Amino acid sequence: MSRPPAILQVLPALVSGGVERGTIEIAEATAAAGMRAYVASAGGPLVPQLEAVGATHVALPLDTKSPLAIWRNAGALADLARREEIAILHARSRGPAWSAFIAARRTGARFVTTWHGAYNENVPGKRLYNSVMVRGDRVIAISRFIADHILARHPDAAGRIRVILRGVDPRRFDPAAVPASRILAQREAWGAAPGQRLVLLPGRMTRWKGQMTLVEALPRLPGVRAVLVGAGSASFAGDLRDRAAALGVADRLVLAGHVDAMDVALLAADVVVHASTDAEAFGRTVTEAQSMGRPVIASDLGGPRETVEEGVTGWRVPPGDPAVLADALARVLAMPEAEREAIGAAARAVVLRDLTTEAMQRKTLDVYRELLQ
Template identity: 60%
Template sequence: MSAPPPTVLQVLPALGAGGVERGTLEIARALVEAGGRALVASAGGPLVAALEAAGARHIALPLDRKNPAALLAGAASLSRLIKEEGVRIVHARSRFPAWSALMAARATGTHFVTTYHGTYNEDFPGKRLYNSVMSRGERVIAISEHIAALVRERHGIGPDRLRVIPRGVDPARFDPAAVDPARVEALRRAWGLPANRPVVLLPGRLTRWKGQVVLLRAVSLMPEPRPLVVLAGDAQGREAYRAELQTLAAGIEVRFPGPVEDMPAALLLADLVIHASTDAEAFGRTVIEAQAMGRPVIASDLGGPRETVEDGVTGWRVPPGDPRALAGALARALSLPKEARAAMARASRAAVLARYTTRAMQEATLAVYRELT
């Protein structure tokens, strides 16, 4: 049997509801289940309760502040925490607090691991240096082959340090057979969806690069009767963008339900799930969530979905930012015979179970920790 993992301290700005934060919670839970100790330092947030319920410990530190004084104070606080708690590995998940974590790890002789979660733009001088902290781990975890290629190109990281660990979903939660039909019907009523209309769902916060504009323009090119569109995501204060979307939706039935708590039920409501991002996604977890639920997916042909969507088998890929191409794919997908749709659903879920589960992600990450101890 493998030895229990060591005490691991994960470091990030705050514990909100995003993918980085959920990944932090999932790894903390895996550490505890494997007999290790899981510490998380952040400024707090809505996931703290779930983290502590999983048996991990949260340490509140103002790691969401971005200034030189905060960087030095963060390094000092993390150094004390490492010594007091016997931390063996510091795992940094976000750039600014990663600099504090790197300083603390070096000061205490502690192993340092990073997860490279995004493409991290380089739009002004010095940005590559700033981003480079995420490449300075003894092990650098890339969340997709797309990100691994970027890390190799930008930072020259070789296979001795680079590990590709894709994001994962819980196949028990995202399982069509596990969703009570009453949950689906409750969402249908709440969103005012008629039972006899095809529903196209784009899950993702309301921000331009997520491609809501592309989808609405694509649907506007389709003949009547057009599918009903659900843009499920938080505007996060972008009310001008939401108003723009509502203007573009003239002649299209669109719902804006905001953030969705019961995503498995929402996915079952959809005839098609759309990923229309115009910038490359580091991974794109909503794609594999849809596939786990047996929903056909149309995805932009760039970034992480190139790895998770096998064109014509587990979904379709279209050129990013091309409403006409997306309109054609929508029409083809919605006309798919029932038998072909069922075959795609089986292939999609099988692909997720084979490669993209939470458990696979957890086990691969624990294996990285064990490499260092």
């Protein structure tokens, strides 16, 4: 190899989301470590951010599941791998992973995958389609929950799995860096009266994220204001408004849509709720809230079981039960302020110790170096 090692990450597009953010964070670490960082995708608004951290973007139509397109993309990736002496192809999604897997076999590059979800196998052929994610020389699981999920289906992958939890950037999510005036302005923008309790649920506007559970808990929480942060289905948002109106709590529900300053939004809340009814692979919104020192109540399934220690760094409740969620919220909101702050501080300490972006980057680079050696 005549140049520094090159790492090529592949994913469908660079639009928004945790997968995209993680891709940029690893590209940044790769470049900072003196390696050459490449990312192939169909593009999107995050391309300038990727290029700003020192990576090269290669535009390919990787946002497709068409077998013919996957085959063509494999050829393009193989050409790129030969031309740029790519040492490792790192795939983060199944369609692009097939193209990367074929390209790696053609060129002799090493192949790495990251499992960002618990892929279902409920239709014929899905198991084969998903299987590419376990064909890596190394298979990164973003939580122990995902590692167990992989092993239950593919026990032969045991020696190749590396658990690397997702990371939070403590510089971006730092409660000390947010002026009180911004917190007050955010609360006022959401219509919260002085002293009114405010509960925040951040998450994409889709049914399984559990927003309806929080809406149906509101009648049991007199005076509490609920804010749902996140873009997504307009139809589901309409359903939430209709249900709130039917329950008589429409005046205490805010659908805030996408929010750029999530650090401010989290600090504006008295409690942050994660209410997903399906198991999250990790649950990044939980650790972001913990990094801001906010008390968190999370669904007791999937990744949050690993980041929310009951009564120590937050609380867990059964998913999809408005009554139980309401009871938990009432208990936490009734706690003395100092006790809630102590829970938030303990949660932030765990994030700073174990769940930072830097830790995720370092452990991923260790995987790369293991294969390069």
